[in-house]
Amino acid sequence: MLIAKKNPALSDVGSSRSILDAISPAITGSVAIEDEDIVRIEDSARDDRLFYEYELVTPYAQTGAHNLAAVCTSLVSNLLDWAHLFFTEDFRII
Numbered sequence: 001m002l003i004a005k006k007n008p009a010l011s012d013v014g015s016s017r018s019i020l021d022a023i024s025p026a027i028t029g030s031v032a033i034e035d036e037d038i039v040r041i042e043d044s045a046r047d048d049r050l051f052y053e054y055e056l057v058t059p060y061a062q063t064g065a066h067n068l069a070a071v072c073t074s075l076v077s078n079l080l081d082w083a084h085l086f087f088t089e090d091f092r093i094i
Contacts (some may be wrong), residue, residue: 009050010073016041016052019071027054029062029067049073 002038007014013019015060033056040055049072056067 008073010052010071011050011074016043016054019052020054023071027056027061027063027067028058031058031060035059 010019016065020027020038022034025031027033035058037058038054039057040053042053044051044053052071054067054069054071056069057065058067059065061067
């Protein structure tokens with residue numbers, strides 16, 4: 001997704017459902033999400049950041065039948081910042 005706003009909040013990028021529609025093939029590894037696949041969508045805040053959390057039952061997905069995903073925005077200026085952010089902050093079990 002291309003966002004024109006500098007330092008957008010997650011809500012500037014889209015609603016929890018529109019984000020899911022855009023990234024669902026990346027979550028499942030294969031298929032788009034249908035309404036009947038959604039168990040739960042929740043908006044939550046942690047560390048002053050908005051997260052969209054998804055619980056999905058996707059029986060035909062390459063990644064398995066039960067998928068959990070969380071989405072947030074991050075400000076990253078270069079590859080080293082991205083690696084630090086990914087491995088120290090965003091890659092965590094919630």
